Amino acid sequence: KSPDFPPPAPDAGWALHALALEAAQIVPPDTSRLRQRAGVVTAEGAYCWEGALWRYGRPLTLPPEPAEAAQDLAGTWLWGGVLFDHFGHFLIESTARLWGTQEGQHGPIAGVCFIPKRPRRKGGLRGWQQGFLDLFGIAAPARILTARTRVERLIVPGQGLGLGGLVGGSTAMRAAVHARFAADVVPEGPERLYISRSGLTDDVGIIIGETQIEAELAAAGYEIFHPQDHDLRTQIARYKAARQIIFADGSAGHLLAYVARADQQIACLPRRSFWWDGPVDQIAGFAGRAPLVADTIASEWQPPEGSEAPRGTSFVAHDLVRLGQLLRAEGFVPPGPDWAPLAPETRAAALAPLTGWPETHPELIRDMAQ
Numbered sequence: 591k592s593p594d595f596p597p598p599a600p601d602a603g604w605a606l607h608a609l610a611l612e613a614a615q616i617v618p619p620d621t622s623r624l625r626q627r628a629g630v631v632t633a634e635g636a637y638c639w640e641g642a643l644w645r646y647g648r649p650l651t652l653p654p655e656p657a658e659a660a661q662d663l664a665g666t667w668l669w670g671g672v673l674f675d676h677f678g679h680f681l682i683e684s685t686a687r688l689w690g691t692q693e694g695q696h697g698p699i700a701g702v703c704f705i706p707k708r709p710r711r712k713g714g715l716r717g718w719q720q721g722f723l724d725l726f727g728i729a730a731p732a733r734i735l736t737a738r739t740r741v742e743r744l745i746v747p748g749q750g751l752g753l754g755g756l757v758g759g760s761t762a763m764r765a766a767v768h769a770r771f772a773a774d775v776v777p778e779g780p781e782r783l784y785i786s787r788s789g790l791t792d793d794v795g796i797i798i799g800e801t802q803i804e805a806e807l808a809a810a811g812y813e814i815f816h817p818q819d820h821d822l823r824t825q826i827a828r829y830k831a832a833r834q835i836i837f838a839d840g841s842a843g844h845l846l847a848y849v850a851r852a853d854q855q856i857a858c859l860p861r862r863s864f865w866w867d868g869p870v871d872q873i874a875g876f877a878g879r880a881p882l883v884a885d886t887i888a889s890e891w892q893p894p895e896g897s898e899a900p901r902g903t904s905f906v907a908h909d910l911v912r913l914g915q916l917l918r919a920e921g922f923v924p925p926g927p928d929w930a931p932l933a934p935e936t937r938a939a940a941l942a943p944l945t946g947w948p949e950t951h952p953e954l955i956r957d958m959a960q
Contacts, residue, residue: 595639597644597647597648597649597754597755598644598748598749598750598752598755598756598760599755599756599760600755600756600758600759600760600761600875601760601761603748604640604748605748605749605750605756605760605762606748606760606761606762607747607748608690608695608696608745608746608747608748609638609640609745609746610696610743610744610745610746611630611632611633611638611741611743611744611745611746612633612742612743613633613740613741613742614630614631614632614633614638614740614741614744614746615630615631615633615659615738615739615740615741616629616630616669616703616705616735616738616739616741616744617629617630617631617654617657617705617738618705618706618709618735618736618737618738619651619705619706619707619709620709621709622707622708622709622710624650625649625650625651625652626650626651626652627651627652627653627654627655628651628652628654628672628705629641629642629643629651629652629653629654629705630669630744630746631653631654635656637652637653637654638746640746640748640749641669641671641746642749643671643672643683643749643752644749644752644754644756645683645752645753645754646753646754647754647755650672651672657738658738659738659739659740660737660738660739661737661738661739661740662739662740662741662742663703663733663735663739663740663741663742664700664742665699665700665701665742665743666696666697666698666699666700666742666743666744666745667699667700667701667702667703667733667741667742667743667744667745668687668690668691668699668701668702668703668730668744668745668747669687669702669703669744669745669746669747670684670687670688670702670703670704670732671683671684671686671687671704671705671749672684672704672705672706672707673704673705673706673707673711673715673719673734674707675707675708675711675716675719676841677718677841677844678840678841678844678868679707680719680722681722681841681844681845681848682751682752682753682757682844682868682872683751683752683753684704684719685722685726685751686749686750686751686752686756686763687746687747687748687749687750688702688723688726688728688747688766689747689750689760689762689763689765689766689767690745690746690747691726691727691728691730692766692770696745699730699745700730700731701730701731701732701733702723702728702730702731702732702733703732703733703735703739703741703744704732704733704734704735705734705735705736706734706736709736711734711736713734714732714734715732715734718821718822720732721821721822721823722822725771725772725775725822725823725826726766726770726771727770727771727773747762748760748762750762750763750766751763751872753868757868757871757872757875758871758872758874758875758876759872759875759876764875764876767848767876768876771848771849772823772826772830772848772849775823775826775827775830775849776827776830777827777830777831778827778828778830778831779813779827779828779831779832780811780812780813780831780832781811781831781832781833781834782807782810782811782812782813782832782833782834782835783812783813783815783828783829783831783832783834783835783836784804784807784808784812784813784814784815784835784836784837784838785815785817785835785836785837785838785842785843785846786800786804786814786815786816786838787800787838787839787840787842787861788800788801788804788816788838789816789818789819790818790840794900794902794903794904795861795862795902795903795904795905795906796861796905796906796940797838797859797861797906797907797908798905798906798907798932798936798937798940798941799907799908799910799932799933799936799937799940800838802910802930802932802933802936803859803908803910803913806910806914806923806929806930807836807923810922810923810924810926811924812834812836813828815828817842817845822845825842825845826845826848826849829845829846829849829850830849832854833853833854833855834854834855834856834921834922835850835854835855835856835857836856836857836858836859836917836922837856837857837858837859837869838859838861839858839859839860839861839862839866839869840861840869841869842869843858843868843869843870843872843873844868844869844872846869846873847869847872847873847875847876847877848876850873850876850877850879851877851879852877852878852879854877854879855882855920855921855922856873856877856879856881856882857881857882857883857884857917857920857922858870858881858882858883858884859884859908859913860883860884860885860887860906861904861906862890862902862904862906863887863890863904863906863950864902864904865902866883867883870883882916882920882922884908884913884916884917885916886908886909886910886912886913886916887906887907887908887909888907888908888909888912888951889906889907889949889950889951890904890905890906890907890949890950890951891904891905891906891941891944891947891948891949891950892904892905892947892948892950893947894946894947894948905940905941905944905947907932907937907940908932909931910929910930910931910932911928911929911930911931913929914928914929915928
């Protein structure tokens, strides 16, 4: 526990600064639990709470047991934190300290040190992870430490992004992103873009009838864009070029947030009545303008107690007539006839595997969107 240490705040306190530690130890986790004994320990043996991973105001990494370092790393390195291989968690949590790579205050760095979220992880950065660091202008190499390591000099930037109160970014993080991220990516693409999930598997749920929504949007001049089919630079070029963007709630919204602007009109199409606000709030923080949230979910199906479905699974059906009316009223689509209701056969096909799943008619999302 850290009873006397405050969680990071977006606009004041320790999260806006970086520490320089001599002979600090970086300790990787030895379990795959949500909360892990891992992080940064000072040369005096004290746990560095500034280096912990904080989520929703509490630390997920905790003081490890005392031990000798298994190896030494010479030079000045930057603490990158916990490395997630999940696209969304990487974008919102593993990037939170990269604002500190700007040379000047602490001099040049030899590289960035991460610890893996999963102890059994093998290999270096995935290609898209390295691509993100490249887009941040970080030329120094990354090291993923799987053994307890003493670092000659370790720079520990405060956590500048994360789930909870930091989702909109700290002032330090936003400044670095606006100054450096994807600065050389030239906008390329149409003025209207729909960021789709219809090409993904349904292991965590779907928007029922998303292809029907896509047909309506395509008729209104939207490119239907499947981000998983493109590299990061292509995705960002599209996001920069579009004047109006609608995105299906998901990890792609976190990447969009890095380049979203106040002069863009953005809307979120939720795929669940919960947890959709992460990318929405991140976009609001970085762009300075909150996206429209389509509060048009008509029905939702969630797995019953004891189901083996992954945590967070949800199937939703939007009221497509009302969705079209909302987008038309907000200027996302031009005047025209009402959209057709969700096709009965589409609904039936999506629900066929969901035996025993209860249906709800959520009103929560309408309240949260206000």
